[in-house]
Amino acid sequence: MGATALLLSAALAGPAFAAGPATGGHSATRKAIEAAVQAGVPGVTATAKDAHGTWSTTAGVGDTRTGAPRSTADRYRVGSITKTFVSTVLLQLEAEGRLSLDDTVEKWLPGVVHGHGHDGSRITVRRLLNHTSGIYNYTADDDFGRTYFTKDGFFAHRYDTLTPRDLVAIAMKHEPDFKPGASWGYSNTNYVLAGMVIEKVTGHSYATEITHRIIGPLHLTATSVPGTQVTVPHPSSRAYSKLAQTATGPSYDVTKLNPSIASSAGEMISNSADLDRFYSALLRGKLLPPQQLKEMKTTVRADGIPNTRYGLGLMDTELTCGVHVWGHGGGIHGSASGAVATEDGRHALALNFNGDWAGDMDAVIDGEFC
Template sequence: MRVRTTLVAATAVLLTAALAAPAAATAAGHGHAGALPQSRLRSTGGTLMAMDAAVAAGVPGVTATAEDGHGAWSATAGVSDTGTGRPRSAADRYRVGSITKTFVATVLLQLEAEGRLSLDDTVDKWQPGVVRGHGHDGRHITVRQLLNHTSGVFDYTSGTGFYRAVFTEDGFFRHRYDTHTPGELVRIAMRHRPDFAPGTSWKYSNTNYVLAGMVIEKVTGHPYATEIERRIIAPLRLRGTSLPGTRVTVPRPSSRAYSKFTDPKGPVHDVTQLNPSLASAAGEMISDSADLDRFYSALLRGKLLPPRQLAEMKTTVEATGIPGARYGLGIMDRRLTCGIHVWGHDGGIHGSRSSAVTTADGEHAIAFNFNGDWAGDPESVIDGEFC
């Protein structure tokens, strides 16, 4: 959910078809799926090496699924449970953190296409008086600025009290099952000054997407989760994808999730169970790699948005502090080390780091997850697949 400077580096950016039967060709420590030609299997070598390197660096396990014109493949490395040594599964469901933001932005753009709102509406039009305090003023912030992080609204996850209660070891184990309402999260942000005047700069803020979820509810009369399920999950048949609300567990099949909190040299803690309302519309969702491939492929192929709204989503601003990246409406355009551009998002939440990206035509995608949040390089996995 929170962003660091790897990818949209969050607390994390990663087509179609479900996994096929296991292929005959395998590599030590990995499982593969999809009846691919040997040439394609060889080309996955960079990804597999990057996954192994992540495990060597301390990530308990990695699961990935990719698809291109040759078909789909999947691979795993490491373990899903450090106590039993059970390996990770290509079918694992996991918390996707800020990848949730692309789903939220897609719903808002669908509502714009239906004429039910405008991206240039003020936040105050839909949530009057909610964005007020210490210089915040929703009368001067647009829906577009929420979606591309140019609003200047303070990120509630950076508030000292919230950070201590949620992201430190002692705070997490005292508060992991607490329920947080969207309004509460916004009020935390309103206790702080905005980062800048609306539209004058860029800074990633989870509060933007909590507000975006609140706008969806006001426009439709339904919770944002209901609209995501109705408009995206059901039509695309994303059977591994869900919005848990306050449910503290991850549906099976799934792995344990591990964290070292603020000390990368400290002990490893099992943080699998938590109340995801702490992330709300900024990062509560659960999915699997095949579903994320299918979602981003459909999105970039224009199956979820009309051309004008997809063009709006892909209109980017500079993502200050993230080299080679620009931010659209809930989606990032990233230039890889080899010059290839991919579109997608990263996501991070306790014990889980995920990325999902696809090429602009939606023809080549990869999604993957680390079940530890303190080590490994997600960018190298993406580079290994595309470069």
Template sequence: MHVRSTLVGATALLLSAALAATAAAATGPASSSGGHGATRKAVEAAVAAGVPGATATATDAHGAWSATAGTGDLRTGAPRSAADRYRVGSITKTFVATVLLQLEAEGRLSLDDKVDKWLPGVVRGHGHDGRRVTVRQLLNHTSGVFDYTADEDFDRAYFLKDGFFQHRYDTLTPQELVAIAMKHAPDFAPGATWKYSNTNYILAGMVIGKVTGHSYATEINRRVIGPLHLTATSLPGTRVTVPQPSSRAYSKLSLTATGPTYDVTTLNPSIASSAGEMISDSADLDRFYAALLRGKLLPARQLKEMKATVKIDGDPNTRYGLGLMDTRLTCGTHVWGHAGGIHGSTTTAVTTADGRHALAFNFNGDWTGSHAAVVEAEFC
């Protein structure tokens, strides 16, 4: 899920004097050799720029390495932990796409099926027509379907301060989220161009339900989380808390990066559903993306389809596949993965194409901090 109202730039006011007193920590074999020194400095720089705290874990041929910086709880001063679980937002999309590609490999659907085949009449209204949109277009964001999080009423109710504190524990169904999108015209005709839309993945989760007779959460658990032994990864549904160990999550709940900082740790993630409800930790995310890119979750044909990318307007260095992004770094290295944001939590998880070098990290504030700088530091 994309946090529209709170991710506003790369600089912000320092949160409190407590941040100045928190030290960075690194563990693992690389902390003594300095092999990840640039990554550690980039994580520390994010905290210096105003992020309350950060946690990162990388895996490569030398093993696993972790670093933390800043604080996990502004009230107590407790530090962040390498074992922290956190909300991963739109990284959920890669899990959803993986399940749909597995179903295609089993012959249970085609990515070129029209959405209306599985969800008859659901994508209708103000020019939307599920008879013209394919499952593939949902997964690579070329459907043109309006993003429900861009609805102004939804934005005020769930992302800005007054609305958030009134509605943070609301339960919304996928059908209700899609209905919000259907009140608007499509952004463009199906296939005409690219635009990120969380509604695409709400619909994708609903398709999984229709094809399998089970919820997308059940299928992700059975097909991905269980086989990979992702013990810190979960789909909370309507559960409002994050399992321990975890840190607090913070937001400005504002259109600017200034002003008060609010604890937004507890919320009902049904507002994100299959577009962004998941919880994980850095080690699990490294394991997931490494396994995915090494072909352990998908047959070669389906992995190739997932990696077939389309252009993202305005970003010449990033292309979007099926729930998977290909980013070319300044040093020429390509990394594959996804980023995610939800109230008080922003996350990036990427790996090299061979799955042998992976990085996942999280900031527990949603208004500042350079994710690109951390990725560049690790891989370049």
């Protein structure tokens, strides 16, 4: 679900996995993954796909109690990587003529974005997707933070079910961060609303549309939209958090939680091979017509995120060596994930840390692409 919890129509055939120690082009990736574990991440799983095939590796443990290792096939909560799936569905709907990115939120969700200066009639769907709406980020609400991100709050409320309207209502208690289009500000509320727009346009939940339009056609067998299901399907590892603003102190097992608190901003589950396949297919034009892919890749400056510009649910990041990668990151309790690919979709990397307080994911991405 972005920074608060933390501080890829056609199937692509995947070659056989080569798991284990890094050789050749992946040695720097492996070194950065090992450094993340040394820095305190319990365990890491990663899969890269390029012209030479598919390479996967793990480091550290998937269960600190038993010492069981992580698996290259581990499923994990992907957090805000969900946003790219949601944006893809909305862009498909635009290509079908069922909505316009310039439609107002008020047109599709009358009365929902209202109060304390919020006005859905002045905010377009495009501004939701590129985070220029100014709508307050509900996960930044102090009460929400105490309830779901602190130790006492989390263990008392980890199984709560919240509806999308509940989440938007939290945001509406606050003033907007800025006038629509005046700046850029990452807000999970934008993508909760985007999921609600999908449901209003199609008559189906955003989960149903993602399953029908992306998961099924790409054969993403490890990917799911769990709704209120509190467990992560096997194979999977345990997820750990400090449930505090600091990286010190005890770690807690936070594997089980009701992901409705993330909704269409970050509730999905996947694995590294599926994420590689998704982003490769997306960037190679397998999911969107050229015009919609161009719109998705039309970026604005992402204030506060170095060397990064934000498109429509898709981030363009310039690495230390000058290479550009496209993708998204995601964080939710006990899980930090990243999935990126080159612009041609031919080289992709996805990885997950099963702890949310340590490790340098940027270094792993740099290691793979630089």
